[in-house]
Amino acid sequence: MIYALGLFLGIGAVSGYSVGTARVANRAHVATCAAHPTVGTVAVRAQPAFMQATAEAPPAHHSASSDGGAKKKIIVLGGDGFCGWPSAVHLSDKGHEVIIIDNLSRRKIDVELGCSSLTPIVSPEERVATWHELTGKTIRYEYMDIAQEYDRFTQFLKDEEPDTIVHFAEQRAAPYSMRNAACKRYTIENNLGATHNVLCGIVESGVDIHLVHLGTMGVYGYGNSGGEIPEGYIDVILPGDRKKKILHPAYPGSIYHTTKCLDALLFQFYAKNDQLRLTDLHQGIVWGTNTPLTAMDPRLTNRFDYDGEYGTVLNRFLMQAACGIPLTVYGTGGQTRAFIHITDTCRCIELACTNPPEAGQPVEILNQVAETARVRDVAEMVAKLNGAEVSYVSNPRQEDAENELVVANNKFKLLGLDPILLESAEGLLTEVHEIASKFADRCDQNKVVSKSYWNKNRAVAAGDAAAAGTPVAK
């Protein structure tokens, strides 16, 4: 062991914002959650009193600097995707100049899987034309593969000189990344190729660009270190009583999550070596479909992934309830995960863009989560709301059957985020259910069960003879 994690956690986790008084409050909150492991929605830690008093403005030692609301030129990589499209529209609505880059790989993977978004989505060209027609605002769209077209991408940065790049452009589904050898290799090559091209391209372009990257809560593992998960960094005590702040130990649970851990090392290196200004957002599971802006016109509608590979748990449960399918809880449903609504994702992205770190600072890491909740409690909540049946099925994933998860999210709260919580989101949950009901005839029920097993034992346990008998899942 090179770090004394247990000892450290005993004295309190320190995020970029924490001070002595916060540690006591945090430790008390962790103890409260541990005493109530079955609580449906586990609140993220309460704000310490000193932070509540200053919630309007970040504390003086915050490494990011608000730019006073200056309008920026922002390139959104992956701006055709589930998080990217509503974020691009939100940034444009706030007055920023927005350019989307996307290679439409997500739409192509739908073709490969024989699936499609539950909501009908129009082409990116039609999306941006509609946005212009309705608001007079312009979002440009550029078809480009950032993992493959390094020279073109770098020239694009030289020509456009953006202030900010928001990087959503990665293969983001854990089950797809575990589907077979080709998907594992594609996920590694695409995600690391994309992230490294962006970093290398920023340096080669010579343009002073702030990079905002979408990471994941899954880089930390889900609470396996036994205490509150801080925002990116953790204080450790090395042999010889040497105190050090390091990146929180990485503990990925899939090839996809592994790419985000490796991204984090690339960011650490480029921040140190080239003084790049980098923000890494460790986001939880995003739920919902539309934001008020994408709900303005059917041609602005956001995608809704429901299939076994790309559908995420809460949206899947809402879709299953709408389509009369028993909710597919994997294993005991004791997995606790972090959640955030898509509208809050968009707010967080703008907050991150307008609060860049200074050059020479370590990577700014924020946990982009509203709260944590247990999968079986989420299923019960949806079942109660919509009268659905809950089905406990064999878990295709190699993951802890039960885990606690307490997550620090003070940085975004200090920047002004008041996140949407599930317990008070009945209207939003109903809205997603209604959208799913409206498009229920587009649901291919053969695509609901996941065919991606983490290993052969999981395929055997699921009784999938075809997947268990061959090394490649069909």
Ligand code: NAD
């Ligand atoms: P998505 O698949 O809907 O969107 C990603 C977009 O990037 C797609 O439009 C895809 O075509 C594009 N893309 C992928 N590789 C590209 C490449 N090489 N060049 C150009 N474009 C490329 O995924 P999403 O749900 O919008 O997620 C966006 C980001 O947020 C991902 O990095 C993901 O890891 C992260 N994230 C998502 C969630 C979630 O619940 N959806 C949660 C946490 C983090």
Ligand code: USQ
């Ligand atoms: N699960 C079920 N039933 C289902 C689907 C999922 O019980 O039908 C369980 C899974 O076993 C898992 C949990 O729900 O324990 C979450 O699964 P998910 O598919 O909703 O989320 P995950 O695979 O973790 O990935 C999603 C996004 C990814 C993002 C991540 C954030 O696809 O891009 O990084 O959420 S986080 O989970 O915080 O790491």
